[in-house]
Amino acid sequence: MIEFEALKAQTLDEAVNILDDKENEAKIVAGGTDLLVSIHNESEELKGLNYILDISSVKGLEIIEDNEDYLKLGALCTHSEIIDSVLINEKLPILRKAAQTIGSTQIRNRGTVGGNINNSSPAADLITPLIALGAAVVLHSSNGKRELPLSEFITGPYQNSRKENEILTAVKVPYLPTDYYNNYQKVQRRQAVAIARINLTVLTNIEKNKFKDIRIAFGSATPTAIRFSEIESELENTNINQIDYDKIQEKTGQEMIDITGERWSTPYKKPVVGNLLKRALQEIIKEVQ
């Protein structure tokens, strides 16, 4: 059984001071939808855990803030709050689409953006769109704050560069022009309470029937969610009515293998990533027409 002391912070200052004190011995909890499962399963990674620091009451971390060219999402925003946000629905609807696929109503009511990013699962539903959008994370410690791109923050499956004395406080998401098309796809074992086998975000502008600034990010196909830059270049400036889907599907599968190498799941995932991209592109094209 994992035993720990409970700590609760009301302010960010209090929280970072506690982390300084208890370095390497404390885990942060907010919604608890990942941590309580790990504790229940007596996960190996929790060795050395002596304290759990609850930050769910820390003021200022629950914000959804509209800035001129970016949205600032506080780490404590729940998936339900993302879904209900009029601002997000209007300016970054891809985040809403992704959040709707997470867990169940109960999990979406507790699980947070900060937790989803910090857990750094390759299958995390919010990370794929955030990578495509070029989001940055904000971290605070007693030494101050630092910001870095999400794509650099996540270093591997369930791994990131957060230091033990830091708290992820927010994610900054650059706005897209509202005429961009967006599409989210998720392959899962059943329709609810399921973790993505593969997920996909496609964002693109379309000018004179051609893809412009197309961004394609896959989750759970590679060790961390990543943009598939080769297939993006292949599609950039392509006429939406002249797509060679066979070629695109083959190349998408190949790009995944180039990044990941051959794995036990490759025979399944290679055709599926291509099919999923085809489905996303066809849905976007249908919207255009």
Next chain:
Amino acid sequence: MQEVNVTLTVNQKKYEVTVEPDERLLDTLRDRLNLTGVKEGCSIGECGACTVILDGKAVNSCMVYTFQIDGSEVLTVEGLETNGTLDPLQEAFIDHQAVQCGFCTPGMLMSAKALLNENPNPDRDEIKTAIEGNLCRCTGYQQIIEAIESAANQDRSE
């Protein structure tokens, strides 16, 4: 382990409890407050049997530590009844035979109650979304969905 003092309002009654750090809301409700309508199923947030309404939102009480929610308001299935009268939602479950073994029922009712509190006129898809985190192995869900629909309709005609 240092125990923690927590104040909770459960089914409109105020409680002051002293809890272990690793005590889940589920444990506090069942073992300290004797509210055994809250069921423990999977313990990892997948079955919804432990669903309660926490500050207005349906949550899995197996995924919340009690020490986290000092000052919060909790509603369990025991709180649906007022002065010996069942909630219209409970009546609807009986009328539509939406119960077989009954193990999922308290959680199912709380998910449905949270939905109707926020959205008194849900469509079928919204009902399905509200209960997607509640597993039922007996009914096949049809009767449950119909019960929730009829309770919603009843609210409308009142």
